[in-house]
Amino acid sequence: MKFHRMRAVLIAIPFLMCVFFSNVKEVKAEANLKELQKKATSYYEILYPNEPLPMWDWLGANVGLEKGAGPWMELYKPVPLQMYWFPGRHYVKPDGTYYDQLLERFKPTDCVTCHEEVTPGFVNDWKDSTHANPKKSPQFAEKTQQIEKLIGRELKEVTCSDCHGKDHKELHMPTPAHCGECHPKEVTEFMGERERGRPNHIDGLMANVVPPWYPEMFRRGYPAAQFGCDLCHATDRCNICHSRHKFAAAEGRRPEACMSCHMGFDHPDAETYSESKMGYIYHMEGEHWDWEKPLAEVVPGKDYRTPTCQFCHFDQGNGTFAHNPVTKGVWRMGTIPPKGIEYKSSLKDYPYGINLPPMNYKLDVYSPENKKRSEQWVNVCSKCHSPRFARLYRENLDEFMFEMWRLQDRAQGILDEIVALDAFEVPIKKRDIFPLGDILADALGPGLLGEAVYSAFKTTGGKVPVIGPILGLYGVFMTGKNNPSQIELEYANMWFGDKAHAYKGVAHGQQDIAWWYGAAKVYQGINKLESQAEQLKKLKKLDELLESKKRKGLAGILGSIIGGVAVLMISAAIWKKRRDASQQ
Template identity: 35%
Template sequence: MRSILVIIAASIIFSISDDTVEAKGLDKGVGPYGEFWKPIPTQRYWAPDYFYTPPEEPKGVYSEEECVACHKALNPGLVKAWEESNHANFDKIDKIQNYQNIDSRLAPVTNPPYAPIGKLQDYQREKLAEIEKHLGKKLTAVGCIDCHGKIGAEKLDHAKELVMPSAAHCGECHKQEFEEFESEKHYGIPDWKPGRESHAKAYDANLDVDVWAAQDKNIVQGCDMCHNIQHKCDSCHTRHAFRASEARRPEACQTCHNGPDHPDIEYYRDSKHGSIYFIEGNSWDWNKQLKDANYISPTCQSCHMYYKGQYSHNMVRKAIMGEGDVLFYDNIFKGIKPTDYIKNSKELQSRREAWIEVCVQCHSQRFSRDYLDSMDKASDSIFHYVSDAYATIKSLYEEEILYPMPENRPKAPAPVIEKYPDLLGGFYGEFWAKGGNPSRIEKDFLYMWENDAFLVRKGLAHMNPNGFTYISWSNLLKKYVDIQSEANTLRRLAALEKKTKLRSKKIREKK
């Protein structure tokens, strides 16, 4: 009840744009910058709703048995995975009971928190009954055509009707899970576009990025391969086994949540939370629902899917992540310190309270509150360095000492719009560069706010001590140091050129 009120409140705060994109072939792009790019063939698979069309061959109308027979020969691994899935094994639900004792036999060795397996059977029976009631018919299995055609259809015209199923398609049976997932669209980051960082609008958020639109799709399809989670349940429940037990494990998140821009798995792995998981996790019962799991240490899922006493497929209701860009980039231009920004946002304050509820499951109120406060206060120290670095670069720009000055170098390709000084150190530099645009000092500033600054905060959030000291704080300072020294070199060169008449005022006049 309480959570429903919050949904409504949030919906008011962040109104959702409804710019639906029509499904197409590969003729042209979609989204706000659709005119600037054309999809490549693999994008059919990254965003099937927008680009997928069936292959021309084979032509024919096939039954379930024919699908399996042919693909078992062509792509045996695909069929095997489905054969292991619950989709193909409704009849095995009744057999689960027989094995309920296996865990207790192992218990003394590994001391695992196994639940009675009987519950799993009950849950799966209830779930199936719910789906059957909802669909208005009995199910004996979920097969190829149900997902790659229409649910319940007997035949599929391969060259005309084949689809790559979207989350909405899965949602026809898995109604509750889909609705939870879709509800993420209502949770934006204050001062950002609605739903910008939710999983449920991830692909559209990708389409909003100017440099993504501008760059070679063969490279930036790397963005698609994660951001396509908007369309694909199998980002976490990988096809064709679709195990919930897989999606409940931290490694399920790591294909997207790793690397310099979002080292979540790395930071989790080396936290105490993570080390306990990696030591003991193999003895935990991953068939349990999160609400019953009660692990001895948190996982990605047990923290991020929790909100006010419930677990759901909405993972962003208490997220303050988007602050990364807001706190350490947008706010430079507004001159707002992180602690002030967070303190003055009712939405962020309420998310923080929900966050503390998670920590308190194992830690004291006082500790949890003090620790998250220290994360905010640390952010002010970060902000100080980021602001100072930006001020350095901005003054170089204003004194025309930046080299080359923006007017004397290649422009970033459309639709990237270069608006200086606000674009100094802009995000486009992570994916495009040419002949001095951006220059070294701008690039260092870009990675300072886009990676290091945020990662100090992320290290703190994930209780990873090296994550916020040697890994991120030191990296932030390295770039700050490089920026100061580069600024000195640029100033000295400009002064020398002026003195020796190698530098005139004509630069600015070029504009």
């Protein structure tokens, strides 16, 4: 009997230990989730703490439409649509007769009934969402139970008030800080983008309003022209990928979720992916794939026969995926000059003493961190290709980018000479200022601008030609009188647009865009710059010659006039002397 008891105890011990450690693990997971929730709901306070300079502490509270955001917030007022794109700072609660009439007809609790009449599209999207039926499948039921433990209440459905607030007088547009109450893991992963520096989605608003050409457009009376910048840079929100009010994870896993922003002139990701072999396979077969399956469970070649944007960019290694597509980024959109090139132009001095991120360093593609990221890319590509092919392709991309930067160095040298000679069609002194050039020096100071750049702006009042990365990009964002000139625009289009097509075409395997809309355009651009530079230098010499002849001509005319006056004065004196003598 004792033997059987002992045997039962020995059998039970492993089981009890398993239960014990399972409970400990569950308690620890819940504690970790609570900690993540605390971080996620403090979204803005963590991302934008008080900075040494007060003007950079700019996203703490909602200011409505009375002033902008960033260091230039007092120089412009946001256009009304920004209340939807940057709700954390600019949202204004609805008011007016129409809104008052609705509140008379419907109770504050009648959200769905009211909006079925006012915005039926919203309601139908919500009804089709997991928020409306959070336990519609075993997978979602398990996830919902975790959320219920986290927030301390049962969730039969996630309603309007859960996201927009219960008080109609204090309605708000949801931000990641609100989403983080239930989805802290996803929000904190998203917050992690900022650790990689710009460019990233979190700093979308900052990257929009900090460059000086943004407020300069408002000063010149073109605020509505910034529509594209505002809408595309409103990226610090969950609904940039999970469209409201459906918020479907399956929708967020499809390439189209990325394409409305990642396309066009400066980052043609949509075009290069869609027109690649990968994109064609997706378009032919993607409708039959299981988009409900989490990325970590996707089997390449079985679930997806070709990768998607999310499958490649969300991969964190070791079989994990996260809401953070920038961790493996090496070339940083190809806008920062890399080390490893013997620059002959002024690019050798980049960043010119500037201490403003992301302009304050040269890129080291082969640093230990970036080597690790490159290896992560090789591992991702090796899920479908052989490791040797993946490594060779990655190395080819790096060499291709170095080639593009050598060409940009050549182009920068051409512009350097024109700047040194002041051979622009209109002399620098007669041009409009660089955006905010009249206040940049005093606003930022030598510590951020660097002594050389600070002195240039201070002594010229902002009439400084700025070319190349990244500040030289202002030409495609603002228009001043005679600034930028044609040759500067040609250069900006070449390095920011054509080179981007070349880079993205190679990165996504689209050969036609890599060549005809990319590298070939860069080559042609350099020849155009060289031709224009020769014409400008000839015109400069011609102007100097004409000015010299003009001066000589003026001197001759002036000498003739002076000589004539002298002869007249002498003749008058002789005549007067003779007249006086005859009268005696």
